[in-house]
Structures are given as structure tokens and as C-alpha cells.
Amino acid sequence: MAASFSPDQIISQLDQAKQLAINQPETHPQVFRQILPFINRSELPIKQWCIQFIHDTFLNNKQLGHADKVDLAIDSLDSLINLTNTTEDIDNFCKVINIANIIYKLVFQYVSENDGCNQIWSKLTELKNSLVNKFQTNYPLKPSDNVEHDLLRNVVTKLELLKFIMTVVDYQSKTQVVGSTNGGNIKIAFSLDRVPPNHSLIKYLNMEYEAVNLLDLTLKTLSQDILNPPMISATLNHGIIIMKKKPQYATKILKIIESYDTNTKLQSNYQTIEQFKLARKYVDRVLKIFIQHCKKYGLIPTNFQNSLNKKLQLLIERGDEIRRKNIFLEDNVNIRKRKFEGFLNPSKRVKALDYKNLYTLNDLNNELNNFDLTTVPQHILVSMVMNALERASVPKLTKALEIISERYTNALTMSGSSLVYQRPTQSVQGEQMKVQDKVKSEVKDESDEESDAEQYNPEAMYTLPPPKDLSFQDKKVQIELIIKNFFKLAKGEKTTEEINEAEDNISSELTKIAIKSWKKDSWILLLTRLATRGMRRRKPKTEDDEDEDSYDLETSPDDKVNQEMGDLIRTAIFDYFLENIHGRIDVIIEWLNEEWYSEVVFNEANKIKNGETTQSTPIYDKWAAKVLDAMIPFLEPNDKKIFIRLLSDLPNLNQDLISRIKSLCYDPARSTIGFLALSFLIMYRPPVKQVCLDVLKELSDSDQEDVKEEAKKKLEKFAT
Amino acid sequence: MLEDSLKICTVCASNNNRSMEAHKQLQDAGFDVKSFGTGSAVRLPGPSIDKPNVYDFGTPYQVIYDDLMSQKCRKMYESTGLIHMLDRNRQVKTAPEKWHSNSYAGKFDLVITCEERCFDSVLDDLMYRMYANDDDDANDVKKIVHVINVDIKDDNENAIIGGRGILKLVNMIHDFKRKKQEEKDYEDESDVILEDQMMAILAEWQKDHTHLPTIYGVSYY
Numbered sequence: 017m018a019a020s021f022s023p024d025q026i027i028s029q030l031d032q033a034k035q036l037a038i039n040q041p042e043t044h045p046q047v048f049r050q051i052l053p054f055i056n057r058s059e060l061p062i063k064q065w066c067i068q069f070i071h072d073t074f075l076n077n078k079q080l081g082h083a084d085k086v087d088l089a090i091d092s093l094d095s096l097i098n099l100t101n102t103t104e105d106i107d108n109f110c111k112v113i114n115i116a117n118i119i120y121k122l123v124f125q126y127v128s129e130n131d132g133c134n135q136i137w138s139k140l141t142e143l144k145n146s147l148v149n150k151f152q153t154n155y156p157l158k159p160s161d162n163v164e165h166d167l168l169r170n171v172v173t174k175l176e177l178l179k180f181i182m183t184v185v186d187y188q189s190k191t192q193v194v195g196s197t198n199g200g201n202i203k204i205a206f207s208l209d210r211v212p213p214n215h216s217l218i219k220y221l222n223m224e225y226e227a228v229n230l231l232d233l234t235l236k237t238l239s240q241d242i243l244n245p246p247m248i249s250a251t252l253n254h255g256i257i258i259m260k261k262k263p264q265y266a267t268k269i270l271k272i273i274e275s276y277d278t279n280t281k282l283q284s285n286y287q288t289i290e291q292f293k294l295a296r297k298y299v300d301r302v303l304k305i306f307i308q309h310c311k312k313y314g315l316i317p318t319n320f321q322n323s324l325n326k327k328l329q330l331l332i333e334r335g336d337e338i339r340r341k342n343i344f345l346e347d348n349v350n351i352r353k354r355k356f357e358g359f360l361n362p363s364k365r366v367k368a369l370d371y372k373n374l375y376t377l378n379d380l381n382n383e384l385n386n387f388d389l390t391t392v393p394q395h396i397l398v399s400m401v402m403n404a405l406e407r408a409s410v411p412k413l414t415k416a417l418e419i420i421s422e423r424y425t426n427a428l429t430m431s432g433s434s435l436v437y438q439r440p441t442q443s444v445q446g447e448q449m450k451v452q453d454k455v456k457s458e459v460k461d462e463s464d465e466e467s468d469a470e471q472y473n474p475e476a477m478y479t480l481p482p483p484k485d486l487s488f489q490d491k492k493v494q495i496e497l498i499i500k501n502f503f504k505l506a507k508g509e510k511t512t513e514e515i516n517e518a519e520d521n522i523s524s525e526l527t528k529i530a531i532k533s534w535k536k537d538s539w540i541l542l543l544t545r546l547a548t549r550g551m552r553r554r555k556p557k558t559e560d561d562e563d564e565d566s567y568d569l570e571t572s573p574d575d576k577v578n579q580e581m582g583d584l585i586r587t588a589i590f591d592y593f594l595e596n597i598h599g600r601i602d603v604i605i606e607w608l609n610e611e612w613y614s615e616v617v618f619n620e621a622n623k624i625k626n627g628e629t630t631q632s633t634p635i636y637d638k639w640a641a642k643v644l645d646a647m648i649p650f651l652e653p654n655d656k657k658i659f660i661r662l663l664s665d666l667p668n669l670n671q672d673l674i675s676r677i678k679s680l681c682y683d684p685a686r687s688t689i690g691f692l693a694l695s696f697l698i699m700y701r702p703p704v705k706q707v708c709l710d711v712l713k714e715l716s717d718s719d720q721e722d723v724k725e726e727a728k729k730k731l732e733k734f735a736t
Numbered sequence: 737m738l739e740d741s742l743k744i745c746t747v748c749a750s751n752n753n754r755s756m757e758a759h760k761q762l763q764d765a766g767f768d769v770k771s772f773g774t775g776s777a778v779r780l781p782g783p784s785i786d787k788p789n790v791y792d793f794g795t796p797y798q799v800i801y802d803d804l805m806s807q808k809c810r811k812m813y814e815s816t817g818l819i820h821m822l823d824r825n826r827q828v829k830t831a832p833e834k835w836h837s838n839s840y841a842g843k844f845d846l847v848i849t850c851e852e853r854c855f856d857s858v859l860d861d862l863m864y865r866m867y868a869n870d871d872d873d874a875n876d877v878k879k880i881v882h883v884i885n886v887d888i889k890d891d892n893e894n895a896i897i898g899g900r901g902i903l904k905l906v907n908m909i910h911d912f913k914r915k916k917q918e919e920k921d922y923e924d925e926s927d928v929i930l931e932d933q934m935m936a937i938l939a940e941w942q943k944d945h946t947h948l949p950t951i952y953g954v955s956y957y
Contacts, residue, residue, distance in 0.1 A: 076875060082874070085874070157925055170926060170932065171929065172880070175954060179877065179878060249954050253862065253866060256867065287936075290943065294935065294942060294952075302859070306863070309863045309864070338949075344943065344946065364923065
């Protein structure tokens with residue numbers, strides 16, 4: 017509708033609509049509903065305008081009636097849920113939280129009075145969860161390099177979210193005012209006890225359970241080992257609501273306060289010693305005021321009075337003492353710093369385009385950075401690096417690599433701007449010219465110098481071409497290489513220890529760290545998983561695909577390529593098996609189990625969706641049949657054990673697979689194996705009992721007498 | 737008045753000396769400022785320590801001024817600076833106002849108290865307002881308020897020194913806020929969030945003003 021208008025034009029139209037709503041309040045709901053869809057526009061100014069408009073509609077708007085507000089609140093739920101996840105700047109996100117605060121109250125009360133509006137209730141729950149889940153994150157900011165820093169970041173959003181969570185706690189628990197209501201001055205807001213007890217959606221137990229958990233979540237601020245005065249005082253200021261209106265939870269807060277001591281807290285690595293000293297004083301003062309307030313209004317249960325009186329006395333004395341001194345001259349002896357878990361230079365931006373700035377996570381001014389590592393002999397260097405890598409925790413290493421990679425990206429985006437265009441110093445420029453000359457002479461043998469000079473543009477930006485997509489043939493070559501390497505490993509039969517002893521070089525050291533638990537037969541696990549999971553096509557089998565090879569016939573070319581590459585691996589394993597059928601049965605069992613399991617798991621969701629009840633595993637069936645077909649002709653009369661082993665360990669047997677045993681029964685030299693296998697299956701694999709009996713029945717009708725006789729015997733034995 | 741001024745108020749016991757000096761200095765610098773007292777009444781020095789001049793909040797400074805001028809010890813009031821103080825006050829606003837009944841004045845972003853007792857009183861009152869629900873519950877949400885105490889001795893000279901200190905602090909806070917507007921290219925937005933950096937600002941200010949001890953807390957109202 018408005019696609020052809022610029023954001024400015026749209027905003028001016030929105031302004032006119034808003035003006036109409038202000039001048040004629042009765043049109044406000046209608047205007048609101050028409051403006052609401054604009055919230056989904058991608059242009060930031062329009063989105064901001066809409067957030068402000070919704071904010072002004074719900075907050076401090078006396079013109080709009082309560083009933084209209086409730087209607088509009090319900091209409092806004094979807095947009096608001098969307099906004100809680102898409103608003104990326106802090107000011108607007110805080111507005112969204114405040115809107116949600118009002119809307120939560122209005123809609124909760126509405127649902128309470130109108131049982132059965134499941135959809136509205138589930139949307140309200142979604143909105144609530146979306147915000148509650150952000151309390152422990154730094155949304156809309158990205159997390160920093162460590163948890164401690166994140167506790168102290170984005171405090172303003174946390175303060176707003178705390179307020180929202182406390183509204184939820186207030187509404188979702190029963191209110192029992194302690195002490196006086198100040199002559200009715202203390203108005204009691206809506207809360208759980210005004211919801212009908214048999215409400216089908218708002219269930220008392222669930223609500224109270226959630227309220228307690230949310231309260232615990234907010235109280236986590238008080239159990240942190242560092243001090244964050246704004247959050248602590250905000251939490252205590254909200255705690256007073258609990259003390260006055262929710263005595264059932266008062267113990268929770270008082271227990272924490274009873275044992276809370278700023279002297280046991282640690283100085284954060286993100287605060288100076290001065291800030292920490294001030295923080296201790298500030299927090300002590302707010303604690304004192306909290307206890308005094310509770311005392312003054314009789315909010316402290318008797319069992320806490322003694323201990324809190326002592327606490328109060330201690331805090332008063334501490335405050336008096338600190339007032340007489342210059343707080344910064346106070347002794348530092350008892351101050352301990354929290355263990356540092358971050359990086360001293362966590363910046364994701366490169367200050368200058370050099371290796372030092374790219375890779376240093378240490379303080380850039382640290383003298384250690386000037387140490388020339390090239391003077392250290394290589395073997396010592398290697399063991400130093402290995403040692404460091406082994407000691408580093410995986411999350412920290414990951415974070416470190418993440419920072420470096422962001423710096424790379426940053427360096428790339430910056431290369432177009434100031435950094436590259438900085439005029440190089442004379443000597444550097446000279447060097448560059450030499451390099452360029454060399455490159456040119458290599459590229460063009462007989463180039464004319466003049467035209468070179470014309471083409472030379474010092475400001476041109478040279479970037480590497482983007483990597484080309486691999487063709488199917490290339491991929492195939494790579495997969496074959498991978499397969500070859502794996503089988504080399506399989507046939508090499510060397511353990512890691514042996515490899516390490518044999519060659520003491522860097523790559524073996526690296527292997528040791530990279531694959532700590534490499535075992536002799538790890539290769540088969542990796543290879544089978546690559547085939548069954550890595551190369552899995554995305555689209556599951558459809559109902560129409562009935563024939564044996566149907567899984568090959570897929571619509572998506574990518575799927576088909578994946579399938580073909582997976583089959584390359586399967587064929588390789590199969591061929592490996594054929595080389596030594598008797599010795600490699602374990603490999604086959606492991607592979608086919610992987611095959612079946614992956615297929616079942618991947619098809620599960622689809623199965624549920626289509627309401628199917630039977631498992632279909634076409635890939636497994638195809639390869640299990642191939643294995644049996646390959647194996648049966650080569651079975652010797654004394655191969656009983658491995659054949660039975662295979663049949664007992666295959667994850668699934670169907671009629672088709674079992675019918676392949678028939679050929680064994682017909683072979684006079686090996687019929688014992690065939691009948692033994694059938695008896696075994698009848699006894700130990702009940703799901704296929706009937707299929708085996710059917711096979712026996714078929715054999716008993718055979719024109720080969722000995723077979724007929726043996727089959728009848730077995731039938732008599734098992735058919736009952 | 738500055739366009740980007742936070743809504744500020746200064747608070748002392750009687751809303752006459754320290755809060756009014758700071759009020760004037762902040763107002764002269766262009767800030768949006770009001771002032772209040774947390775005492776039960778306005779108490780000014782009288783002929784002797786046990787005979788203070790007591791007025792209700794709301795009594796115009798002009799009335800108090802005239803009353804003191806009509807007393808016998810007018811000369812003493814003149815020499816102690818009391819008359820000068822009231823002369824200044826009546827040019828700033830009409831009458832001393834009480835913190836506890838200031839809902840008519842709207843909400844503040846920043847409350848600066850001038851004595852620990854007043855800080856306690858403001859926070860205690862804000863705690864009371866947390867559950868007393870002055871506001872229409874489903875029409876409004878509580879707002880974050882930063883409360884800072886700057887401890888100032890209650891005399892003329894210290895009120896002026898304290899006022900200067902408060903002005904410096906408020907300027908630092910505003911400069912910080914402006915930095916966010918001007919420097920769009922920051923790596924970590926946390927560096928420009930006032931709430932994240934308030935402790936750093938206070939510590940920096942406190943280093944230069946060790947004679948004006950601070951307390952700080954965040955509340956809602």
C-alpha cells in the first residue's frame with residue numbers, strides 16, 4: 017500500500033493519523049489498529065515511531081477508556097512479542113518492556129475474568145517468557161568475552177526487566193498485606209487471589225510456582241560474589257513490595273539479607289578499587305535503609321527480629337566509621353579481587369593493521385609482548401604451544417578465536433576506509449613498490465613500462481577472489497580421498513601411541529591434541545556417520561517411493577549429490593568387507609546399525625507428522641540385502657557362528673532379508689547353517705518368528721526331500 | 737533551559753540552604769531542576785539553639801523573610817547570612833516544598849540529597865511509594881530514579897562549595913550522556929550507558945571531592 021512512499025512521507029502520514037487520534041479520542045482505537053501493522057516495517061524510523069505511539073497509547077493516557085485499552089492490549093500481543101525479539105536499540109527496548117508491563121496487567125486480568133480464551137493466554141505467556149528469558153542475557157547487546165563483565169553491562173535494561181518480572185511475581189501470587197493499609201491508602205492491585213480458584217488457564221499452583229522461581233531469579237543479584245550497587249539497590253527496593261504484600265516469600269529475602277556482608281564480596285575486574293570501596297559503602301547504606309523501613313512498618317517476622325537488629329547495628333556503626341574518614345585512604349588489605357576470566361584486550365576491532373593488533377589478547381602495553389619468540393628453539397616452542405593448548409579451556413579458546421575472527425572481519429571492512437588509505441611512510445611505500453613490481457614482472461613478461469605505470473593505482477583495493485563452489489566431480493574426488501585415507505588408517509593398524517613414538521614431529525603432536533581418544537577402529541565410526549548423517553539428504557522418503565532403489569530418486573540436486581557421495585562411502589565399506597568376509601563382520605554390523613539408527617531417527621519427525629505407524633528404512637534394507645547376498649554364497653559349513661552373529665546383531669530383519677536364507681537350506685553342504693539360522697531366529701527374535709515359520713512352510717512344500725523333511729520337523733517343533 | 741537536561745531535584749532538610757544553593761546553581765547553568773525538604777517542618781536558626789524559627793512547608797520565602805526582619809535579632813540574622821539566604825531563595829522560587837508530598841511535581845530522573853539523613857528519608861519514602869500505589873496501576877509504570885547523596889555541612893560557605901560540587905557532578909553526567917549522542921562509533925555500547933558507568937562517574941568525581949562523601953542507589957517511582 018505504502019510501498020512507493022519514503023519513510024519520511026510515511027511518518028508524516030502516521031503523524032496525521034496520530035493527530036486525529038488526539039483530537040478525536042473516540043477514533044484512537046481505530047487509528048491504533050491501522051497503525052499496528054507498520055511495526056513490522058524494516059525502516060528503523062518507522063518502527064521507532066510506532067513503538068513511541070504504542071507507548072503513548074498505554075502509558076499515562078487518561079483519554080482512552082479501560083475497556084478500549086484492554087481490547088488494544090489483546091490486539092497488540094503479537095506485535096509486542098515480535099518487538100521483544102527484534103528491537104535492537106536499548107532505548108526502544110526499554111520502552112517495549114514498559115509497554116509489556118501495562119499490557120501484561122491488562123490482559124492477565126482479562127483472562128482471569130474470561131475463562132477459556134486459550135489463545136490470548138498462550139500469547140501472553142509467550143510475551144512474558146520472551147522478556148523473562150532476557151533478564152540474564154545482555155539483550156539487545158551481544159555478550160562480552162566473559163560472564164563477570166556481562167553482569168555489569170546493560171544495567172539499564174536489567175533494571176527495566178527487573179521491574180517487569182516483579183509485576184509478574186505480584187500478579188501471579190496471592191497478596192496478603194502485612195500491617196496497616198494506611199487507612200485504605202494502600203490500594204491493592206490485582207493479583208492471583210482475585211482469579212476464580214477453578215480457572216482453567218490460570219492455575220494457582222502453576223502461577224505460584226512460577227512466581228517463586230522468578231523471585232529467586234531476581235534475588236540472584238544478591239548472591240553474586242561482586243557488587244553492582246544499582247542492581248542491588250533496585251532489587252532491595254522491589255523486595256519491599258514482597259515484604260509488605262507477599263509475606264509468604266519474605267523469609268527468602270530476609271535469609272539472604274541476614275547473611276549478606278559486603279566485606280565478603282570481591283572486587284570486580286571491571287571496577288577500580290575506588291569504585292569497589294564506594295560500592296561497599298553504597299550497598300551497606302541501602303541494606304540499612306531496607307532493614308529500617310521493614311522495622312518501622314512492622315514487616316519483620318519475630319524469628320528474624322534479633323538477627324536483623326544486630327545486622328542493622330553493625331551497618332550503622334560501619335556507616336558512622338566510614339563517614340569520619342576519607343574513604344579512598346582506607347586500608348586495601350582485606351580487598352580481594354575476583355579471579356579474572358576474561359581477556360585484557362577483548363576488543364573486536366583492529367586498531368592498526370598488523371599482526372600484533374590482530375592477535376594480541378593480552379594488554380597491548382604488556383612488556384611480554386616485546387619478547388622475540390623467534391629466538392626460542394623450535395622444539396621448545398612446540399612444547400610451549402602444546403602445553404598452552406592443552407591447558408586452555410575449550411570455551412575460553414573458542415571465545416579467543418571468536419575475537420580474532422571478528423578482528424579479521426573488522427580489518428576487512430576497514431580496509432576500504434581509513435586504514436588502507438593512510439599514506440604509507442616513505443620506506444614502506446618503497447617496499448610496496450618493489451613487491452608490486454615483482455608481481456607484475458611475474459605476471460606479464462613483456463609488459464610495457466609506461467602502460468604499467470598507467471594501470472598502477474595506489475588506491476586500488478586488492479581482495480582475494482571468493483572461493484569457488486566445488487563441482488560434484490571435485491567433491492567426489494575429495495570424498496574418495498577421504499575414504500582412501502580412512503582405509504589406509506584401517507589397514508595400517510597403527511595405534512596413536514605407536515605413531516607418536518615413531519615420529520616425533522609437530523603434526524603428530526597436533527594429532528595427539530586434536531584427537532585425544534583415537535582408537536584402532538575409530539575410523540569406521542567416523543566413516544559410517546559421515547555416510548549416514550553427514551551425507552544425508554534433507555528430504556525424507558515419500559510414500560510414493562516404493563521400489564527398492566527409490567531413495568535415489570530425489571528431486572533436489574543437492575540431495576542427490578549427497579546421496580551419491582554417501583553411497584560412495586557405503587560401497588567402499590562394502591568392498592572392504594568383501595575382501596575378508598570372515599574377519600570383518602564386526603565392521604559390517606557396526607555400519608548397518610548406524611545406518612538403521614540414523615534412518616529411523618531422521619524419519620521419525622516425518623512419521624509422526626504423517627501419522628504413519630510402520631518404520632521404513634529403505635537405505636538400510638538395500639544394503640543389508642546386499643551384504644547377505646554377498647555373504648551367503650561364500651559361507652563355509654563351519655561359519656555357523658559368524659552368520660548367526662550377523663543375524664542376531666542386525667537391527668532389523670524383514671521378510672525379504674529372511675527369505676534369502678532359503679538358498680542356504682537348499683544347499684546340501686550348508687543346509688545345517690540355514691535351518692540353524694531359522695531356528696535361532698524363531699527362538700530369539702520373536703518379531704520375525706512368523707516370517708521364519710512362513711519360510712519353513714514354503715520349504716516343507718519343496719520338491720527336495722531332505723529339505724522338506726527337515727522343514728517339517730522344525731515346523732512341528734516351533735509351530736505350536 | 738538546556739534541551740537535553742535530565743529532570744533533577746535537590747533535597748535537604750528544610751529546603752532553604754543546601755538544596756536551594758544547589759537549586760540556584762543548577763538553574764543558572766540551565767538545568768531542569770526543582771528542590772524539596774525532607775524535614776517535618778522548615779526549621780531556621782532562632783535567637784538561641786533551643787528556639788528555632790519553625791514554619792510549615794509551603795510558607796513563602798517572602799513571608800519567612802518578613803518575619804525574620806521583624807524580629808529583634810534581625811541584625812544577628814543579617815550577620816549570619818540568614819537574610820541573604822532568604823533573599824536568594826525568594827528569587828529562585830516561591831516557597832519551600834516538602835519531598836513527601838511532591839507528586840504534583842512529576843517524576844525526576846536524578847534526585848540529589850545533601851545529607852545522609854535526607855538520603856535515607858528519600859529512599860524510605862520511595863520504598864513506601866513502591867507498595868502504596870499512588871499511581872493508577874494499569875495506566876502507568878514506575879520509572880527508574882537515581883538517588884545520589886552529596887554530604888554537605890549546613891552552613892553558608894559549605895552550601896556554596898557543595899553546590900559547586902553538585903553542579904560539577906551533574907555536568908559530568910550530562911557530558912557523559914552527550915558523548916553517547918555524539919560518538920556513534922563505540923565498540924561496546926555498555927561504555928555509553930549511564931547506568932553501566934554511573935559508578936565510574938561517581939568514583940571519578942569523588943576523587944576530586946573527598947570532602948563531599950557520596951552515597952548512591954537506584955529506586956523506582
